[in-house]
Amino acid sequence: xxxxxxxxxxxxxxxxxxxxxxxxxxxxxxxxxxxxxxxxxxxxxxxxxxxxxxxxxx
Amino acid sequence: xxxxxxxxxxxxxxxxxxxxxxxxxxxxxxxxxxxxxxxxxxxxxxxxxxxxxxxxxxxxxxxxxxxxxxxxxxxxxxxxxxxxxxxxxxxxxxxxxxxxxxxxxxxxxxxxxxxxxxxxxxxxxxxxxxxxxxxxxxxxxxxxxxxxxxxxxxxxxxxxxxxxxxxxxxxxxxxxxxxxxxxxxxxxxxxxxxxxxxxxxxxxxxxxxxxxxxxxxxxxxxxxxxxxxxxxxxxxxxxxxxxxxxxxxxxxxxxxxxxxxxxxxxxxxxxxxxxxxxxxxxxxxxxxxxxxxxxxxxxxxxxxxxxxxxxxxxxxxxxxxxxxxxxxxxxxxxxxxxxxxxxxxxxxxxxxxxxxxxxxxxxxxxxxxxxxxxxxxxxxxxxxxxxxxx
Numbered sequence: 406x407x408x409x410x411x412x413x414x415x416x417x418x419x420x421x422x423x424x425x426x427x428x429x430x431x432x433x434x435x436x437x438x439x440x441x442x443x444x445x446x447x448x449x450x451x452x453x454x455x456x457x458x459x460x461x462x463x
Numbered sequence: 464x465x466x467x468x469x470x471x472x473x474x475x476x477x478x479x480x481x482x483x484x485x486x487x488x489x490x491x492x493x494x495x496x497x498x499x500x501x502x503x504x505x506x507x508x509x510x511x512x513x514x515x516x517x518x519x520x521x522x523x524x525x526x527x528x529x530x531x532x533x534x535x536x537x538x539x540x541x542x543x544x545x546x547x548x549x550x551x552x553x554x555x556x557x558x559x560x561x562x563x564x565x566x567x568x569x570x571x572x573x574x575x576x577x578x579x580x581x582x583x584x585x586x587x588x589x590x591x592x593x594x595x596x597x598x599x600x601x602x603x604x605x606x607x608x609x610x611x612x613x614x615x616x617x618x619x620x621x622x623x624x625x626x627x628x629x630x631x632x633x634x635x636x637x638x639x640x641x642x643x644x645x646x647x648x649x650x651x652x653x654x655x656x657x658x659x660x661x662x663x664x665x666x667x668x669x670x671x672x673x674x675x676x677x678x679x680x681x682x683x684x685x686x687x688x689x690x691x692x693x694x695x696x697x698x699x700x701x702x703x704x705x706x707x708x709x710x711x712x713x714x715x716x717x718x719x720x721x722x723x724x725x726x727x728x729x730x731x732x733x734x735x736x737x738x739x740x741x742x743x744x745x746x747x748x749x750x751x752x753x754x755x756x757x758x759x760x761x762x763x764x765x766x767x768x769x770x771x772x773x774x775x776x777x778x779x780x781x782x783x784x785x786x787x788x789x790x791x792x793x794x795x796x797x798x799x800x801x802x803x804x805x806x807x808x809x810x811x812x813x814x815x816x817x818x819x820x821x822x823x824x825x826x827x828x829x830x831x832x833x834x835x836x837x838x839x840x841x842x843x844x845x846x847x848x849x850x851x852x853x
Contacts (some may be wrong), residue, residue, distance in 0.1 A: 406738075414739065421736045429729040436725050440718055440768045 483827050490824025492730050493817045497571055505817040511803055514572070520822050521568030523794040525561050526600075527674070528787065530682030530687070532558025532607060532641040536636040538719075549705040550712045552614055552842045553693060555688050559607040560829045562600060592652050599646030608637045617849055618840040627850075629671060648675040654797055662801035664752040666745050667734040670797075676727045677790055683720040684763075684786035687713055691780045697837055702844035710776070715777045717771040720786065724764035727789035731756060749802060755796060759789025 428444040474583035508515050539547045570576045583601055586760045587593045605778050609628060616625035651674025658666055667673065671766065700711070701709075734743065763786040770779035773802060799812065 418737050418739045421739075422733055425530070425733060429733075432727065432729070436649055436722075440771065442772055455793050 466709075476504070478704050481829055486820075486824055487541065487831075488581075488821050490827070491822050493824070493840070494571075496817065497821070498574070502574070502830070504571075505815060507812055507815045507818070509812070511806060511810060512799075514798060515812060515823055516799070516814045516818055517568055517572045519795050519798040520791070521825055522565050522572075523798055524791050525565040525568065526647065526650060526737045527681040527790050527794060528685045529558040529561025529565070530643065530647065530678040531680070531686040532561075532610075533639050533687055534679055534682035536610070537640050538715075540633055540636045541640065547715065549708045549843075550686055550690065550779045551691065552611075553799040553837070554682075555607060555838060556608045556614070556686065556833060556842055557689055559611045559833055562604045562607055564825050564829050565600065566604065567828075569823075571821055592649050592656070595649045595654070596646050599642045599649065603639060603646065604644040606635050606642065608812075610635050610639065614836075614840045614842060615853045617846040622848075643678075644675060647678040648672065649673050654802075657802070660803055660805075661797065662743075662748050662804040663738065664735070664748055665739060665797050665801040668739075669730065669734045671728060673727070673734070677724065677793060678732060680720050680723045680727060680763075680786055683716045683723065684783040684790075687716050687720075687779060687783035688787055691783070693843065695835070699841060700838060700843040704845060705843050713776055713779055714771055714774065717782070718765045720783075721764050721767035721771065724760055724767065724786070728756065728760045728764060731760070748804060751796070752801070755789070755792055759785065759792055763789060792847050 406417065408417065493505055502508055506515055506517075508665050531554040535547060535550050538544045539551050566579075572577070581592060582588065582597045608632070613625045613628050616622070616628070630643040650672035651670035651672070654661055654666070655668065656812070690712065694709065745751060763782050766778060766785070769775070770782055841849075
C-alpha cells in the first residue's frame with residue numbers, strides 16, 4: 406500500500422490498530438472463558454482430608 | 464578431633480559436584496585471562512557488536528528470568544493470594560541470586576570492578592537510560608537482599624532482627640515492584656536508541672512495554688520451572704505446607720501466565736500494525752519473527768490454558784520450559800540476531816568459546832549457591848519456631 410503523506414500513513418495504521426484492538430477485546434473475553442473452564446479436581450496426595458477441591462482456591 | 468577419611472572424600476564425588484567443580488575451575492581460569500588480557504583475549508566483540516552474550520544472556524535474560532521474585536511477592540502480599548506464600552521464599556532467593564549474578568556478569572563486560580560504585584555515588588549520568596538501569600538494579604538488589612535476610616536470621620536464630628525486617632515486608636515488596644517495573648522496561652528502552660540497527664520487526668517505540676510484560680511471563684514460568692526442578696532434587700527439604708500449596712501455585716501461575724502471554728501477543732501485534740511492518744513478514748527475518756511469536760508466545764499461552772483447564776501438571780511444566788526458552792530467544796533476537804541486521808554474515812557476531820564458558824560458569828555458581836542455601840536455610844519449609852508468623 407502506498408502512502409503519499411504522513412497523514413495518510415497514520416490514518417491507515419491507526420485505523421488498523423483500532424480495529425485490531427476491538428478484535429483483541431472480543432478475543433480476550435473468549436480467552437478468559439476458555440482459560441477458566443476447568444474440568445476436574447486436583448489429584449494431590451498431600452491434600453487428602455480437605456474435601457473436594459474444585460480448583461478455585463479455599 | 465575429626466579427620467577426613469577416604470569415605471568422606473568419596474561422598475563428595477557425586478556427578479553434580481564433579482561437573483560443577485570442572486565448570487567452576489574452567490570459569491576461574493577464563494576469569495583470570497579476562498582480567499589480565501582484556502576483552503580481546505576472551506571475546507569476539509568488535510566495534511559493530513560491543514555487547515555480546517554477556518549482555519544478551521547474562522544480563523537481559525538474567526534480569527527477565529529473575530522476575531519471579533517481584534511477581535510472586537506481588538501476588539502474595541499486594542494482591543492477597545496467600546496460597547502462594549510458600550512460593551515466595553524460593554522465588555525471592557532465585558531473584559536475589561539472579562540479580563547478584565547479573566551484577567557479577569556485568570563486571571566481566573565492563574571491567575575495572577573497583578569502579579562499580581561510580582555511576583551511583585560519584586558521577587551520575589542522569590540523562591542516560593543505563594543510569595536508570597544501574598540505579599534500579601542497585602536498589603532492587605538491596606531490596607531483594609533485605610527480603611531474603613529474614614530467612615538467614617531464622618536460620619541463625621536472630622529473632623529480633625528477623626521480626627524487625629518481617630514488619631517491613633509489604634513496603635519492601637511495593638518498592639521492589641516499582642523498581643522492577645522501571646528497570647525491566649528500561650532494558651527494552653535501551654534498544655529504542657538504535658532504530659537504524661534493530662530490524663523493524665523487533666524495533667518498536669513500545670519496546671519498554673514489551674520487555675516489561677514479557678518479564679512477567681518469564682518470572683511466572685521460572686517459578687513453575689524452578690519449583691518443578693526443586694521438587695525433583697530437593698524434595699526432602701519441603702514441608703507439608705509447601706507440598707500442599709504447590710499445585711495451587713502451579714495452576715494459578717499457569718493461568719496468570721497464559722493471560723499475560725495472550726496480552727503480550729496482542730501488544731506485539733498492535734506494535735506491528737502501528738508501524739505497518741506486515742510486509743517484512745515475507746522475508747527470512749519475518750519467518751524467524753513468526754517462529755518466535757507463534758512457537759514461543761502463542762503456543763505456550765494456549766498450552767498453559769489447556770494445562771490449567773485439565774490440571775495437567777506435566778504439560779504446564781513443559782510449557783514453562785518453552786516459555787523460558789521463548790524469553791531467551793526474544794532477548795537474543797533483540798540484542799544480537801536482529802541487531803545489525805544489515806551487516807553481511809561474515810561481519811556478524813558469534814560468541815567465543817570463553818564467553819560461553821563464563822556464561823555457563825555464572826549460571827553454575829547460581830545453581831550451587833541456591834542448592835547450598837536451600838538445603839540449609841528455611842526456604843522450602845517454615846522454621847519450627849516461626850510457623851504461621853508471616
